[in-house]
Amino acid sequence: MKRTAVNIWRFYLEGFRSMTLGRTLWLIILVKLFIMFFILRLFFFPRFLNTPVVGDDKEGYVSNELIHRSLGSDLLPSQ
Structure with a gap:
């Protein structure tokens, strides 16, 4: 095993060493992933669970939001 x-591991290592155009493509892929997961997250996905309204009852907040x-x-009574 x-x-x-x-x-x-050696197969993939030798394959990446012999790449020419592939290195540029991998660099583009990594830059796009960085932009998607780190930059866009800051602007479009705020951290609701760290607000003072939620406090220590994060489990209850998440379960109520899911429900x-x-x-x-409009189907549930307001709390």
Whole structure:
């Protein structure tokens, strides 16, 4: 099992060493992933669970939000 893992690792290592255009494409992919997961997250996905309104009852807040969003907020009585 260990020998197979080492052979797979060497296969991919040699493949990446011999790339020319592939390195540029991997760099573009990594830059896009960085933009998607780090930059856009700051602007479009605020941290609701760290607000003072939620406090220490994060589990209750998440479960209530899931229930409200799945059933529709107009079907449940307001709290």
